[in-house]
Amino acid sequence: MKSFVLSGIIAGLPLCIHAELGIQKERPADGRCVQVEQGYMVAYCALIPGSEIEYEMVPCPGGSYFLGSPESEPGRKSDEGPQAEVRVAPFWIGKYEITWKQFWLYTELILAFEQFEDKGIRKIENKYGADVVTAASKIYDTSFTYKKGKEPQHPAVTMSQYGAKQYTKWLSLLTRRFYRLPSEVEWEHACRAGTKTACSFGNDPKKLGEYAWFAENSDGRLQKVGTKKPNAWGLHDMHGGVAEWVLDHYRKDRYSKLKDRPLNPIAWPDELYPRVIRGGSWKDPAEATRSAARYPSNDDKLKANDPNSPMSPWWLASNRGLAIGFRFVRPIEAPDGAERLKYWDADVDEIREDVDQRIEEEGKGKRGRVDPSLPQAIKALEK
Amino acid sequence: MSNEKETTRRDFMKKTGVTAVSTALAADLMSGGAHAAGNDTLRIGVVGSGGRGTKAAMDAMEADPGVVVTALGDTFEDRARGSLKGLNRKKQYKGRIKVTDETLFSGFDAYKKVIDSVDVVLLTTPPHFRPEHLAYAVDKGKHCFVEKPVAVDAPGVRSVIETCKKAKEKNLSVVSGLCWRYDLGVNATMQQVLEEKAIGEIVAVQSSYNAGTLWHRGDKPDWSRMEYQVRNWLYYTWLSGDHIAEQAIHSLDKCAWLMGDTHPISATGIGGRQQRTGAKWGNIFDHHVVFFEYADGKKVYFTCRQQNGTTNHVDETVLGTEGQARILRHRIQGKNTWRYSGPKPSMYVQEHKALFKSIRDGEPINNGHYMANSTMLAIMGRMCTYTGRTLKWEQCFNSKEKLGPEKYAWEDVPEPKVAMPGRTKFS
Numbered sequence: 001m002k003s004f005v006l007s008g009i010i011a012g013l014p015l016c017i018h019a020e021l022g023i024q025k026e027r028p029a030d031g032r033c034v035q036v037e038q039g040y041m042v043a044y045c046a047l048i049p050g051s052e053i054e055y056e057m058v059p060c061p062g063g064s065y066f067l068g069s070p071e072s073e074p075g076r077k078s079d080e081g082p083q084a085e086v087r088v089a090p091f092w093i094g095k096y097e098i099t100w101k102q103f104w105l106y107t108e109l110i111l112a113f114e115q116f117e118d119k120g121i122r123k124i125e126n127k128y129g130a131d132v133v134t135a136a137s138k139i140y141d142t143s144f145t146y147k148k149g150k151e152p153q154h155p156a157v158t159m160s161q162y163g164a165k166q167y168t169k170w171l172s173l174l175t176r177r178f179y180r181l182p183s184e185v186e187w188e189h190a191c192r193a194g195t196k197t198a199c200s201f202g203n204d205p206k207k208l209g210e211y212a213w214f215a216e217n218s219d220g221r222l223q224k225v226g227t228k229k230p231n232a233w234g235l236h237d238m239h240g241g242v243a244e245w246v247l248d249h250y251r252k253d254r255y256s257k258l259k260d261r262p263l264n265p266i267a268w269p270d271e272l273y274p275r276v277i278r279g280g281s282w283k284d285p286a287e288a289t290r291s292a293a294r295y296p297s298n299d300d301k302l303k304a305n306d307p308n309s310p311m312s313p314w315w316l317a318s319n320r321g322l323a324i325g326f327r328f329v330r331p332i333e334a335p336d337g338a339e340r341l342k343y344w345d346a347d348v349d350e351i352r353e354d355v356d357q358r359i360e361e362e363g364k365g366k367r368g369r370v371d372p373s374l375p376q377a378i379k380a381l382e383k
Numbered sequence: 384m385s386n387e388k389e390t391t392r393r394d395f396m397k398k399t400g401v402t403a404v405s406t407a408l409a410a411d412l413m414s415g416g417a418h419a420a421g422n423d424t425l426r427i428g429v430v431g432s433g434g435r436g437t438k439a440a441m442d443a444m445e446a447d448p449g450v451v452v453t454a455l456g457d458t459f460e461d462r463a464r465g466s467l468k469g470l471n472r473k474k475q476y477k478g479r480i481k482v483t484d485e486t487l488f489s490g491f492d493a494y495k496k497v498i499d500s501v502d503v504v505l506l507t508t509p510p511h512f513r514p515e516h517l518a519y520a521v522d523k524g525k526h527c528f529v530e531k532p533v534a535v536d537a538p539g540v541r542s543v544i545e546t547c548k549k550a551k552e553k554n555l556s557v558v559s560g561l562c563w564r565y566d567l568g569v570n571a572t573m574q575q576v577l578e579e580k581a582i583g584e585i586v587a588v589q590s591s592y593n594a595g596t597l598w599h600r601g602d603k604p605d606w607s608r609m610e611y612q613v614r615n616w617l618y619y620t621w622l623s624g625d626h627i628a629e630q631a632i633h634s635l636d637k638c639a640w641l642m643g644d645t646h647p648i649s650a651t652g653i654g655g656r657q658q659r660t661g662a663k664w665g666n667i668f669d670h671h672v673v674f675f676e677y678a679d680g681k682k683v684y685f686t687c688r689q690q691n692g693t694t695n696h697v698d699e700t701v702l703g704t705e706g707q708a709r710i711l712r713h714r715i716q717g718k719n720t721w722r723y724s725g726p727k728p729s730m731y732v733q734e735h736k737a738l739f740k741s742i743r744d745g746e747p748i749n750n751g752h753y754m755a756n757s758t759m760l761a762i763m764g765r766m767c768t769y770t771g772r773t774l775k776w777e778q779c780f781n782s783k784e785k786l787g788p789e790k791y792a793w794e795d796v797p798e799p800k801v802a803m804p805g806r807t808k809f810s
Binding site: 111114137138139140141142143146147220300304305306307308309310311318319350353357361362363364 | 434437441469470598599692697698711712724
């Protein structure tokens with residue numbers, strides 16, 4: 001329960017102290033670490049405030065690497081090149097994909113927000129405020145959402161990129177630490193864990209089954225996270241499992257425009273789709289799970305089974321959606337307040353308007369204030 | 384979807400007596416006043432252009448490249464305008480949204496103006512209004528997409544049955560929004576159970592639509608009580624039919640399908656409201672349990688629930704003499720273990736593909752029988768849970784109880800009472 005104490009102490013203290021979680025002054029005697037100015041980044045485990053549910057973060061070193069794959073790589077597609085050298089600052093990343101157990105805390109948020117509204121408490125001042133999170137609309141048809149698995153340790157699926165981003169906003173505001181989706185460049189860096197081969201374990205496709213759940217071994221459904229071997233940095237399911245959202249807009253020719261070893265480049269989206277999904281999934285063939293493989297999103301297809309318009313900004317409704325999830329990162333240097341919203345909130349009018357309409361006119365989804373006092377307020381509702 | 388599969392599905396539907404397709408000539412269709420030729424533009428209109436109606440219009444455009452949207456209607460002008468905005472924003476439908484201020488209608492009679500001006504109408508208002516709207520559309524010779532359920536009371540069901548007979552005479556297509564009938568995985572599973580007898584003879588069906596709660600649209604000081612009820616229509620039995628009809632009809636429809644779209648002889652039910660007790664939640668229940676008995680001895684054990692924090696489960700488990708089938712999971716276990724692994728295109732698009740193909744081929748589809756029968760099944764279940772009495776199909780079907788106010792106007796209508804089993808009388 002060490003992590004619980006830690007998390008309890010940290011809530012409410014200023015940011016400079018929060019940044020200490022996962023940092024040690026002295027080099028640890030054992031276990032992986034990443035040396036940075038502030039000391040040594042180490043893996044950490046913390047509880048989601050207000051719950052007994054843990055999440056584990058693993059450090060990734062900064063440095064440069066070649067994004068993409070060589071033309072000679074079997075299964076390679078043209079959008080994986082030309083290879084471009086990029087630089088990345090150190091960050092922590094989730095050891096596993098977000099599980100249902102971890103995601104349900106966010107999906108249950110709407111029930112609390114509804115009651116706050118009924119009671120006229122925790123009112124919102126600015127609906128686009130830095131402290132406001134949109135709670136996802138309730139799942140309409142669970143027979144669909146959980147069709148491929150609903151065990152607490154199964155990776156959560158069918159959230160949109162916006163839904164995943166609001167999750168990271170919610171967790172950040174609860175913990176006072178800065179969590180967000182990884183950029184495409186960070187994601188591939190973490191996946192490769194220093195390797196240049198097709199997969200983090202090498203080039204031998206016969207070994208994929210030891211590291212990944214994919215079409216050939218998944219039995220056509222979700223499998224529990226962390227049940228295959230990790231990569232060299234201790235990350236599980238970067239290959240296969242569920243495909244993972246990253247921050248970036250998808251552009252087929254993006255890599256040709258990455259010049260002069262850019263540091264932490266992000267292709268910020270300026271339209272609803274395509275956005276990048278990485279890592280392949282339980283329903284994909286081996287080549288789609290390679291470190292460099294990219295997949296463009298298409299909201300109209302990913303939400304094709306949504307019976308309503310506007311289609312849910314938080315949920316996907318398609319078979320492909322049943323194979324899409326995410327994990328989040330915490331960069332060593334957090335941007336300041338306003339800059340953070342870029343990583344969390346609706347970034348194009350279409351999403352913003354859909355969210356407004358769903359919440360304000362349809363009564364689906366709800367806004368609420370999130371801060372470290374939220375878990376107490378939710379507990380008080382139970383009385 | 385390949386033509387081969389389409390043929391198979393249609394043959395299957397014929398064999399199981401769902402609805403035999405008519406072989407009417409295209410020329411006959413013209414007498415109904417609608418286009419039939421291969422590439423002609425088909426003008427569609429939406430009656431009830433909320434979230435579902437707007438998406439249904441998109442599904443229609445996905446299904447048929449010749450479809451254009453020319454009219455939108457809703458009781459509320461803001462809903463109709465919101466719908467138009469949503470449609471206009473989608474790049475892929477550019478040039479196909481031809482709604483103007485003159486063809487955007489609001490008010491309780493908006494449906495007439497929409498129907499008068501189009502070839503095909505999508506009926507997607509709250510279910511209360513469906514029988515009247517469908518009757519008007521068929522009277523005017525229009526093909527219809529009809530959302531579920533199709534009525535909230537027995538007189539409404541009887542009206543729909545009569546209207547569908549007229550539609551057949553006039554060679555008009557009536558396609559139901561009971562969407563699982565157009566899902567390829569469910570069709571394949573039904574074929575295994577009903578045609579291939581993969582689980583032997585059906586003994587009973589365990590059916591659940593146990594889910595969480597849905598939306599609420601709040602209240603405003605300037606809303607009359609009529610406006611409050613219509614905007615929050617889910618929670619008023621006279622508007623939605625109760626959640627047993629509004630949502631759980633998807634489950635009851637699959638049960639009916641498994642029972643050959645016949646009706647039960649009797650049913651008994653238990654229900655009430657435990658979580659949603661506040662006044663804002665109107666007068667519907669939040670759980671129902673109904674046991675249906677069929678003439679051939681088969682049983683349907685059905686539950687539905689809308690309660691937060693409870694275990695969700697939505698599916699039909701079919702118990703057979705040689706195994707069990709899970710309909711939505713598309714799986715069979717037992718002597719003939721089987722799993723569907725074919726394509727799963729959007730069933731919402733599939734139902735519109737069927738509709739527009741039927742119009743263009745001059746082979747009208749009439750889903751009237753099952754949509755009325757399954758709606759009545761839900762209403763019968765509700766009558767049992769509201770009264771707490773075991774009821775016979777015949778008495779339910781012939782019930783004279785007509786739900787809703789005498790007239791539709793924006794005034795302060797009374798708050799309907801919540802039913803109390805043992806005290807609420809069957810009528």
